[in-house]
Amino acid sequence: MPDAHAEHFPGPLHQPPVASNVDAIQPGVHHEHPVHPKLQHHFDDMEQQVEASTLGMWVFLVTEIMFFGGLFMAYIVYRAAAPEAFQEASHHLSIGWGAFNTAVLIFSSLTMALAVRAAQTGQPARTQVMWLVGTMFLGTVFLGVKVIEYADKFAHHIVPGPYFDKSAWTHPAGVEQFYSLYFIMTGLHALHMIIGIGLMAVIAIMAWRKHFDSTYYTPVEVSGLYWHFVDIVWIFLFPLLYLIGRHYHG
């Protein structure tokens, strides 16, 4: 009984296929616009496909906002409990390295935006790869500076734990709390940078193999969203960690 299913599952299954997807279902049927090779069969057109991808990335970024948001919440609560200690602790961080890294990340956001634009405007693969590699390079510079900063903290026994030097501070408990937050927040941020650089490597290889042009550049666009998000996290981390203790006089 071939028609038995029709009675149980009426509706979408038996509606005529959408015009632009005719090829996927009935090969050889003629229609006006040829289907873009990068269009997946479950989307109506390229416009809908890029909308869906962008939206999906934004939903992921919202979960990321909440992920980092919990740490910012902890920062607010503990700083409100020990404002003096947080100023004393922040005073030790190098404002020079912090500001330098902020500039590096903003610069990397610019090169990222230009990478997306290069794909968008159909620039040659070499140009797209150049901007992507530039972004990766700046991300690596950022991580290199973080290594210098972290090494300084280990050398001076500022890392929370059994080797934390309590005698060096007026408010040791609060300072240790600050540096716990410092390491987990900048550490999680650095982890996101490492993932971002890996992501850019994949995108750069795809760009090199001429995957992207002005009609299809979604992977560049959504990876760019991720990269800019990581930049935004740093835009808040920098003042909250580095700038609150400049005029502290212990």
Add this chain to the structure above:
Amino acid sequence: MDAHHVPSLKLYFVVFGILMIGTALTVAVAFFDLGPLNNVVMLTVAIVKAMFVVLYFMHVRWGSRLTWVIAGSGFLWLLIMFSFTLMDYMSRGWLQGTLR
């Protein structure tokens, strides 16, 4: 609502300039003791910088309404988390018989 809007190079450089100036401003202000105003200035600058990144570098300026809603919801939920948590922490001890 135009997912394929191509922003001009000039616009990108202007946004980059604004972000750099904002960074310089927030660093400069940090060296002056303005009391609680220091926090207000640094957070205002950070929020303005973040908005420029979201609107222009992340293309939300030309995004669909649904993108606006999703992006906005992230910050709305963040605000709810902050305000509800602080409602607890800040009001402790206001009433007799509470823990602190």
